[in-house]
Every structure is written in C-alpha cells, then in structure tokens.
Amino acid sequence: MDSPIRPHRPRILVLEDDMLLALDMEDHLIARGYETAGPYGRVAQALEAIPDLTLAGAIVDLNLAGELSFPVIDCLTQRGIPLIVCSGYAELPQVKARLGSLPLIAKPWSPERLDALMAQTFQADTRAPLRARRG
Template structure:
C-alpha cells in the first residue's frame, strides 16, 4: 500500500467514451487520480511518457489496434494492470500477456473495487 496521502495514479485505456468516463468517475471516487481515459495505444503511451503511473486498466480492443503495446510497456516497468474486455476471446498473441488478469464487461462498481484491491493495490505493495 502506498503511504497515506500520497496520490495513487491509474491509467485507463478504453475506446468507448462513455465507459472511459464512467471508469474515471468510479476510480476517482475510489481515491485514484485517473490518467486518461485514453482511446488509443498511442495516446496511452504519450501519457506514460509524461506521467508517473502506479496501475492501469486496459480495454483489449481499441478499434484499430489492441492495447498490447501498452501492456508490454507496463510489464517492463513493473506497473500492475488488468485487462477489461467485452469480447469472449482475448485477441492477444503474446502468451506472457495472456497470463495477465482479465475481467469481462459489464463490470459494476463493486466488481471494479474488488479487482483493484486484488491486483493493483497488492501489485503496488509488492
């Protein structure tokens, strides 16, 4: 757990505006500072280049691309994250990424809070 009072910063990558906005509101209410939401991998990468990031939630399919490159970057920088997808199968080729935690839409606030507690806060502590 991060020290009390320190900002926890979470990146949201999601190509649907309304879902991105809702995640942002929910996460802010859970006490996170939200980076994004970013609709594309390139937007996400440009945020990551500028800002410190403690955790991330990644939609898998971003219209014309996937969030794989962002996931790679986060893995390499030991930033915990999980995938959130509306598809039944995961379009990710990298077997390492296939091992990452995956949640399916729709996900309510309680589900979101649980997933964050399980994967992202713990990840930060580690």
C-alpha cells in the same frame, strides 16, 4: 490563505475508446480515491504519455476501434506497472492465452468485481468511496 495539503492519491491510467465507458471508469476510480491518467482512447496516446507518468496501475481495454492494445500492455508490464485488462473479449481462449496471468475483467464490468481486482492487483488499501470515508 494556504491550501489544504492533499494526501497522495494513486494514479491509474485508463485506456478506453468508448467515451461513455471511459468517463464511467474515471468516475468510479475518483470515487474510490484514485487519480486518473487519461482516459486515453488510442494506443499511441497512451504510449506517448506513459514515460512521463508515475502510475500505481492501469486499466486497459483490449480492442480500441480495431487496434489492439498489446503495445501498451507490453510497455506497462516492462515498467513493472500492474494492470487490469477490461474487455468484451476477455473470456476468449486465445486472448487469455496471449495475456497469460494478467487479471481480466469482462465488459460490462461490475463495480464490485473491479474493486476486488484493483485491491488485489494494485496492492493498495481497499479504497472506499470518498463520501463513506468522510466524517
């Protein structure tokens, strides 16, 4: 029996070192119709994976156990991949200055705010939870 054709699901890279937060983010993205790459917990892991991935966007934590994710942010930006920085440090003036016009969301993130940022940043349709789209 042939398997059903699955529609294209945009892939979002997740870079987050807190496993519970990473899984929560992954669940949120999947419920909205996205596929995830990762979650990655280290800068080196993400940098190694990015060249082999087709990405619609990324959600990147800024501080990964003391290691700042600027190399990943720079790599994604150079490749033209839209991203959202999700960080407990998002509102600090020096962070805002370093990140320029990149969209920021503070931790703990709200699903509504993240959905709004994803719709603006990833320029995809506003994805409703899969359960609401069926039927």
